Amino acid sequence: MCVTCSKQWYQRRVRALWIKTDSELNSDDYVVVFFNSEEAGGVAFNFGHRLSNFLWFCSQDYYFFPVSPSTARTKIWKINLDTTDGKRVIVHCNGMEVLNAPVSSDTCVGDWKNRWSRTVTKISFSTVFDTASDFYLLANFNEPCSAGQYFDQNHGCQNCPADEWSRGGNSPMCTYCPDGKVVEAGQGTSEQDCLVRMDQHQTIRPS
Helix, strand or coil, rough: CCCCCEEECCCCCEEEEEEEEEECCHHHHHHHECCCCCCCCCEEEECCEEEEEECCCCCCCCCCCCCCCCHHHHHCEEEEECCCCCCEEEEECCCCEEEEEECCCCCCCCHHHHCCCCCEEEEECCCCCCCCCCCCEEEECCCCCCCCCEEECCHHHHHECCCCCCCCCCCCCCCECCEEECCCCCCCHHHHCCEEEECCCEEEEEC
């Protein structure tokens, strides 16, 4: 994984950073990414006994997500820095919004305004603390993919492989079905589409 990834990220029409993790709870692994450098604002996730988040140069401590992230081990995180009305950090995990946090004098402490007002031209992963990020993608999408598909930068929307699912949108990868469950390629639009595998000839649909 690159340490400093130079991209004109937030000057694009659609702004999204995707990160894949497969860390388990209680591993004490971290995702740590900065919007420019370690002197600027950024976000961090901690895989403790519960998943928690931290906004660099804003939060006073790590806090649990307002909405509990997916319990699946493989997680696809989507991070947006929304500047439509003020500044907000919006985080999705496996297609579900789990954090929508304003960055303002009402929510931040210290020198937050100077740190978060810088124009973002690159992202930086911490070489010391980031132990969870397995894959990243800076994305500039215009049209979302359909459910059961993922976005490939070279070929556009592609069907999810067998035994994987996706809610669509602009995710760069699909999510594996739980162990022992299967779904045909391109047919997995949610985890509920994954069926229990009994043998080669029989599956049981979830009730």
